[in-house]
């Protein structure tokens with residue numbers, strides 16, 4: 425093996441450990457107003473959110489969805505997200521799934537993910553989108569937000585050629601995580617090859633936003 429499994433296990437372990445300090449990024453770089461981006465995106469009906477994290481987007485989605493199912497692999501993240509949604513007087517169903525082995529059990533009008541795609545390694549990109557296709561109803565769509573290619577400047581590349589970066593937690597521990605620096609045009613073209621019609625655009629603040637539908641539906 426090329427160590428990809430252990431890299432992905434380590435990535436999830438990093439986010440589990442980071443859960444208590446994760447929300448701090450939402451106080452930086454205009455991340456808080458970033459969730460305003462959702463207002464401009466076509467989100468509605470029965471919604472599935474993947475890699476919901478601490479629920480920064482979940483709480484916004486819950487206000488617009490007919491129903492909302494939020495998935496993450498980290499129980500520590502799910503606990504924080506659940507509390508955030510409850511505190512807002514809203515409802516969502518939370519499910520713990522490891523997303524590289526996840527296969528959807530239902531179909532949705534909207535599948536949403538924020539800051540997840542850049543953590544999907546190239547070797548798992550096609551399989552991830554194939555799984556997502558199984559979660560989309562005819563006429564449904566995938567909506568995503570992520571960092572853009574300029575994000576490279578703010579990260580420390582890990583040694584080697586695995587498209588990974590090094591992240592440090594408050595306890596001083598260092599973690600290697602997958603981080604792809606997708607640009608809007610390249611990502612739309614990659615999705616086109618996988619059977620999606622995708623519109624990916626730069627968004628203010630160094631982000632990209634995408635909407636994808638299955639080309640043959």
Ligand code: SAM
Nearest residue numbers: 436439475476477496497498501522523538539
């Ligand atoms: N969407 C949230 C946001 O925008 O704030 C969180 C994004 S955070 C960068 C990535 C999330 O992916 C974390 O919540 C982490 O627990 C989750 N995650 C990492 N690896 C995972 C895996 N293999 N399966 C499921 N979730 C995973």
